Amino acid sequence: MPETMPTVAILTALSLEYDAVLDHLTDVEKLTHERTGTRARRGKLPGTPWHVALVDIGEGTLTAATITERVMTWLTPEAVLFVGVAGGLKDDIGIGDVVVATKVYAIHGGKQTPDGFLDRPEAWRASFRLEQAAKEALRGKAHFNGKVHFKPIAVGDVVLADSDSELAQRIRASYNDAVAIEMESSGVAHAVHLAGEGGALIIRGISDKADADKSRADAGGSQPRAAANAARAAVAVLHELQPKPTAPQPHDSASQERPFRSSTDAPTYSGDHIDFRGSTFPGPFTAKSVGQPPHGDGQ
Secondary structure (H helix, E strand, C coil): CCCCCCCEEEEEECHHHHHHHCCCCCCCCEEEEECCCCEEEEEEEECCCCCCEEEEECCCCCHHHHHHHHHHHHHHCCCEEEEEEEEEECCCCCCCCCEEEEEEEECCCEEEECCCCCCCCEEEEECCCHHHHHHHHCCCCCCCCCCCEEEEEEEEECCCCCCCHHHHHHHHCCCCCCCEEECCCCHHHHHHHHHCCCEEEEEEEEEEEECCCCCHHHHHHHHHHHHHHHHHHHHHHHCCCCCCCCCCCCCCCCCCCCCCCCCCCCCCCCCCCCCCCCCCCCCCCCCCCCCCCCCCCCC
């Protein structure tokens, strides 16, 4: 596939998330980063102008940030979507629902003092362009059996399976508007932010309630269902999102009026000159010849 075709990167952390996205792609080719061996698959997303570069970045914020930065420089996507599963933190967020993150909190920054742990929040907002496309694509439309929520999420290098734990209580106190928790999005969002171009959107299907029933929910097949719903939501967003307009190309440098330099890098003509390239003339003209005696004017 030509490198100039518009590309969106979809990143996942788990194989089941990867497979859920891959099911939507056609004409898939395998890509390998020459230096690091990082693998990707790139395919067409039918019904859209996009090619999707799909990468399994693995678990954890540090790995997520590292691989995301690599994807940005290697595949130069116009946008990055991080798609997969998460735990729900609110009673009105059901298993199978999808959360599109309006904001991503990194929850582990802070200072431990004799008076307790003092949070030092860090957060990244969703790309406005991508969030707008997602709202248009998903609001009031049934792409799956579940609801869509545009809310913040919390991210930390921890699997939360105890809703009464100290961490859960701290999230409720300091990140009270977060409705889901997972382990990678802050790394993705930070890497895209540092790249200074494109934008990131986090789309997570809710597979458990981040409580003591997490293992039971996972065993009951909630993760594949949540991953499939997140993938469907991402596909809907890309059906709505259009590539950015191509920047106008400057005129071919060969057509610019200036002293002519040959392809062999010969010395530039000196003195007066007329650049004939790209021009038409309705009749004869007279010009000063270069390298001829003064009487050698030509037609």
